Amino acid sequence: MSTANIAPAIRVGVLGFGGLGQAAAKVLAGKGEMSLVAIADQKGYAYAAEGLDFKDCIATYQSQGSVGYLEPIGNLTNNSIQDLIDSAPSVDGYFLALPNLPNDFIPSVARQFIKSGWRGVLVDAIKRTSAVEQLIAMKDELQAAGITYMTGCGATPGLLTAAAALAAQSYAEIHQVEITFGVGIANWEAYRATVREDIGHMPGYTVEAARAMTDAEVEALLDKTNGVLTLTNMEHADDVMLELAGIVGRDRVTVGGVVDTRNPKKPLSTNVKVTGRTFEGKTSTHTFTLGDETSMAANVCGPAFGYLKAGKQLYQRGIYGIFTAAEIMPQFVR
Template sequence: MPAAMRVGILGFGGLGQAAAKLLAPKGEMILVAAADKNGYAHAAEGLNASSCIAAYQSQGSLGYLEPHGKISTESIEELIASSCPIDGYFLALPNLPNDFIASVAQQFIKLGWHGVLVDAIKRTSAVEQLLGMKAELAAAGITYMTGCGATPGLLTAAASLAAQSYAEVHQVKITFGVGIANWEAYRATIREDIAHMPGYSVEVARAMTDAEVEALLDQTDGILTLENMEHADDVMLELAGICDRDRVTVGGIVDTRNPKKPLSTNVKITGRTFEGKISTHTFTLGDETSMAANVCGPAFGYLKAGIQLHKRGIHGIFTAAEIMPQFVK
């Protein structure tokens, strides 16, 4: 049996913690490293997800995890530079400001790291920054998988598959429903969503205090309604040759006070078949699957696919619309 893939998680908020839980029962992947903004932990034999989450929640950082943690204000850089062998990282980081993920990718390049990186970022402009680094990433020996969460990610890949029925794709419409019991478990994700609302921006959302976010949510009864979002599904489908980006729309509803989804997440792909018929395919996610399940599952599936590409000497940047994810057992 091949050795387990050794993976790290950068960012340990709601998404990072969910990623650690998801990995725990897997046999093909083992969590060997994780970092937050105040510290990091690594262990070649593997980290215990429950212990990591307990240290983070009780003391505010993985750096307090005994005996594997280290407190540091340069946690990402120190972890990358450490001798811990890691095949790939999931960047479960908030992309605030809008060039943050690209700057982290630059750190990996600068430190001479070789391996696989996967992100679940949302914004078209953020993904375009990474696409502009294609030659740099390839020269550095890095295989980078971008836009590999739920949307962009799982739903973009579904659109890519569904498009095969058509001679021409007229519209791709992604509608998502997210239900979380408490916004504080996903602070960074909620701030990113607020940044998509009319009258807000990445800078405004990033500068908001928790009290200001609470006040906004009080005004909306905890509901965020998002329309015509700047979502990288558009550039990813355009890049894959499926349709022009202006035919792709993304929107949804986030309920920050109720774990039940306010509506079913789906993607509708409308097109014309070679016989001249107009039709629509719909792919709907089960309401019981959480945001975390639909983001972290695909991210690790794409990480596994990226590791296979990397082993074949294929480096550079790929999107969820170009490569099939591989199921992690």
């Protein structure tokens, strides 16, 4: 078989190496079209143009607290993202598996890329409407910098937003988009940032308050709720993404769910319901339900890399700026 027409693997970096970042590394290990070459965490980074061994990276992070300890390719630094950008110009795209705490953190990371002169594809799995709005406001800056930025490309927003955009095509008018998610994790400490973000959506809490909570305070809250967080009317960017795509006003989009932090079994099935009126005047509802066996990590990382591949195709055509999961179809990564 000739290999002359096989494109080289897309060289991918992962920013953030908590539960989501480690899952992303495992997902990439099974992909021939992408190669994990760079990782940054809070205390350091690792870069290898020929590719990183995800098992070594995870083992080093879990035993020593940073991939910066990975010999001989790790580097310890308090400025890991900037130092990685400067040290690894050949990375084609980055998945920002970062907490959005504080609310302007991911937009601030995007500004680091703009200022550095790096060009390529960035993808995030951001949640909050206000954070996505900050990124949308940077559209012209990203375009001028030669960066193709794919935002809101996880599960929700992301996979379910895209499903809603597709389901909407049956209708002349959309009445309601309702996203309900169930997440089960065996141990909240594996997804500390994600759980804190969820707490920030609860009544009586803010992003800042959740970020300031100690691990002991989080555990005390979880003890009160038997490990279960019930979330309603969340500030989730599915609303602004569907509005920007011209599908439905944000006031008709609701997102909520249940997170069980002590049981890997989902407390309920994740789904999106799109209700609308057909051209014949009939009201109907499409429901798209995710299989319970798919984990949060599978439903976030898979779409993120699918959108990174789609972003790479846009980038190669000279199309820069910012795009959402409701505008572009993800490309399956083999």
